Amino acid sequence: MWEFESEAKMEHHKKSEIVAELKRISEENQKLTSLIKVMSSNYESLKAHLGKQQEDWSSPRTMGKTLHLGLGMAEDVNDGGCDNSANSESAFSGSSGEKNFKYSVEDLQLPSKKRKINYSLQKSESGNSSTEEEDLPDKEAHGVDGAAGHEAAVGSPRRNVSVRTRSEANTVSDGCHWRKYGQKMTRNNPCPRAYFKCAMAPSCPVKKLVQRRAEDPSIVTITYRGQHNHLLNPMAMAAMTAASNHSASFTMGNHLPFAASFPTLSSMSPFPPSSLNLTGNPDPNPNPNPNSNPGWHSVHPQLDVGNMQGQIARPGGNTHLGLNSVASITSDPNFTASLAAAIAGSMFGLGTSSKA
């Protein structure tokens, strides 16, 4: 008698367990799927960017330029761009498979010789994990023009990536372990700025600085500085790999695969800093005045992701699909962040093909 009951119970338990497992797997699968989608989208963007870049290269005259990249359905991008004057603007829109992206480029000329690139990548998002953080005023536009420090091993990679996203977890891991080594209060921002260093590798020069917006506590700006000398999180890696495989035919020189740059990133040429916006908002004043940034500043490409609710439904376009992918993606803030970083990284590498 007891045995029966017991057995039944056990079976029941087993069942539940299996179901749970199933569910878990399903979720995972979904995650992966979104990841792939994102990667695809990003890949497209990259592609577009590459095209643009080539175009630019064709005309040596244009040294500085601003590029706006939109993922998902973006109707209008308002990125603040650095101080710049945009001269020409061209926009492309395309949809590959299930992703739909809009891409626009602005060309601007700067007096300085450095190239100023502004990437504005917009991705739709709606509710990702909104958590509160600690700080972050605004002003993400920084690039280092000079040499900042003393940590550089060989070539002292100075690439700077700024990611603006809807509040991420305090410890938003982009696949790496970060050790907090400092925190500073900034004068115009009630929120302090936190400094992190990558702790995954013994000597990984990568640093990250997180800052929360004063008015928008939900918006955080994460700035990555340097390049990892180790592999990043499996997720991003997988994504990257997948992307590369997926689009093997398309070769961006040797920069596409972020991983590719890992082997020897020591000697990379100066990387243009860039900024990525994963927020969901337009960004009233992204970087007011990038020029006057002390530490890591200078000019930087800007990438804005996030923002837009998909109302574009263009004829011939399969918007809802794109929307879907985006939505799923957004649900994974962490992934988004890592991806953003990865993408940004790829882009940088892209800028300079010569190495050492």
Next chain:
DNA sequence: CGTATTTGACCCGCGC
């Protein structure tokens, strides 16, 4: 007990 975080001191470039 080992490790990660906190937090004030220290350093450094820059403007006045």
Next chain:
DNA sequence: GCGCGGGTCAAATACG
């Protein structure tokens, strides 16, 4: 030279 803002170090502390 001084004050200031920004970035980093390191001792102290919290955490598991």
